[in-house]
Amino acid sequence: MLTERAPxxxxxxxxxxxxxxxxxxxxxxxxxxxxxxxATMLSRQLEQRFRALDEPVWRRxxxxxxxxxxxxxxxxxxxxxxxxxxxxxxLTA
Numbered sequence: 564m565l566t567e568r569a570p571x572x573x574x575x576x577x578x579x580x581x582x583x584x585x586x587x588x589x590x591x592x593x594x595x596x597x598x599x600x601x602a603t604m605l606s607r608q609l610e611q612r613f614r615a616l617d618e619p620v621w622r623r624x625x626x627x628x629x630x631x632x633x634x635x636x637x638x639x640x641x642x643x644x645x646x647x648x649x650x651x652x653x654l655t656a
Contacts, residue, residue: 594629601632608639 570578602624609616616624624632 598629598632601629601636602627605632605636605639608636612639 606616606621606624609620624635627635
C-alpha cells in the first residue's frame with residue numbers, strides 16, 4: 564500500500580526535469596521578448612527619423628540579435644549618427 568502512494572525516485576526525477584524545462588522555456592521567452600522589443604523600438608526610431616523601412620532592412624532588423632540591435636540603436640542616437648536616409652543600409656550592413 565505504501566509503495567502505491569509514495570512517489571518513486573523516477574517520478575521525482577521526471578517532475579524535476581519538467582520544472583527545469585519550464586524554467587528554461589520562460590527564460591528563453593523573456594529573452595526573445597526583450598529582443599523583439601528592441602527590434603520594435605529600432606524600427607520605430609528609423610521610421611520616425613527617415614521613412615517607412617524597406618523589406619530587406621526590416622528583415623535584417625527582425626533577424627538581428629539583441630546586442631546588434633542595441634549597437635544600431637546607439638548609432639541612431641549618437642550626434643554623428645545617421646544623417647541621410649541612404650545611411651539606413653549602412654546601419655544594417
